[in-house]
Amino acid sequence: MVSCEQNEPAKQSVAQSQTAATENKTEKKLVKREIPSPVPLVYRDESAFHPALADTAAASQDSVVVPESSETVATSSSIESSSSEKVVVKNSPLVESSSSSAPPTPVFCENAPEEMLCDKRDGHLYRLVHIGSQTWMGQNLNYATHGSYCYEDKHENCKVFGRLYTWTSAMALDKSYATASAAGVIEKEHRGACPEGFHMPKDADFNTLVSYMKNNNRFPNERSGTALKMAFSWKYSEEWPAGTDRFGFGAMASGFRNAQGVFRELGHDADFWVAEESNNPSHAPYWNLYYDNDEFLGDYSKKKTYAYSVRCLKNKAADDKPHTEPNPEAEKAPEDSTAE
Numbered sequence: 001m002v003s004c005e006q007n008e009p010a011k012q013s014v015a016q017s018q019t020a021a022t023e024n025k026t027e028k029k030l031v032k033r034e035i036p037s038p039v040p041l042v043y044r045d046e047s048a049f050h051p052a053l054a055d056t057a058a059a060s061q062d063s064v065v066v067p068e069s070s071e072t073v074a075t076s077s078s079i080e081s082s083s084s085e086k087v088v089v090k091n092s093p094l095v096e097s098s099s100s101s102a103p104p105t106p107v108f109c110e111n112a113p114e115e116m117l118c119d120k121r122d123g124h125l126y127r128l129v130h131i132g133s134q135t136w137m138g139q140n141l142n143y144a145t146h147g148s149y150c151y152e153d154k155h156e157n158c159k160v161f162g163r164l165y166t167w168t169s170a171m172a173l174d175k176s177y178a179t180a181s182a183a184g185v186i187e188k189e190h191r192g193a194c195p196e197g198f199h200m201p202k203d204a205d206f207n208t209l210v211s212y213m214k215n216n217n218r219f220p221n222e223r224s225g226t227a228l229k230m231a232f233s234w235k236y237s238e239e240w241p242a243g244t245d246r247f248g249f250g251a252m253a254s255g256f257r258n259a260q261g262v263f264r265e266l267g268h269d270a271d272f273w274v275a276e277e278s279n280n281p282s283h284a285p286y287w288n289l290y291y292d293n294d295e296f297l298g299d300y301s302k303k304k305t306y307a308y309s310v311r312c313l314k315n316k317a318a319d320d321k322p323h324t325e326p327n328p329e330a331e332k333a334p335e336d337s338t339a340e
Helices: 004-034 155-161 167-171 203-216 224-228
Strands: 064-068 071-075 078-080 085-088 124-126 128-131 134-137 164-166 269-273 283-290 297-303
Touching: 128 203, 134 203, 164 167, 167 269, 203 224, 203 297, 224 283
Parallel strands: none
Antiparallel strands: 064 071, 078 085, 128 134, 269 283, 283 297
């Protein structure tokens, strides 16, 4: 006959097994609740100088996944932060692919804010600024083409400062024009690498901008360079005033890439190509802002293989259709830090 005392350990063992099983079930339920599917993602504008355009909703199962450089962004009606944010529309129509296994191509800009420019080629958003009779992009162009670069080949610099372009890349011309004159192919409103409806500025356009600022600045002693610069990004100068960005142009010290491939002058310098030729066919004119100067000057030219910033200007007529044929070498490249 077995005593009650001898049965007690067996009862305890059964009870412990039942308790452990209950805890395991509970634990599994808790883990399942802690990981919803899909995981909600929220993206906001991360830059220090542009406010967030919108809060984003949680990602849903019909979100579009957009690869950018080495990063992958999953978004539903989201806006990616940068000097030029990116918009991908949730539930938008998708371009059919010839391969059933290939992912669908996202359609950009369907619900982009009306007050901003959305580049239909890649979904980047740009501020627009109206200065006198002109409408400028309020940020540097950030469209990836061959012959364009991120400063020091760092993708995060493109998000803040935009890309740096060789002259032929900015103009969407064949590389042969790096050493030959393109005077015969430059159009009145030459689109180049700019979004549809915008074009590369000429000397006359920058002269119009400077003239308007001088005649309409309520601080008459303030020079054009000071009025164009943002306070952000520029090295402090003891001799020259800080930028005021008086008219919203938002010029940043984006630096440049020289003909030897060396990046220089970030924080000190901003240079902008124009759709002009110089007397030397291997050089092209550009306009310059410098931290140790308070003027915006266009008395310079440099080798076309230098890489400078691009600011695009809106076409004068809404129905103006620039006729620049896209150069295959200047078509959109993968958004890595360097497109060559």
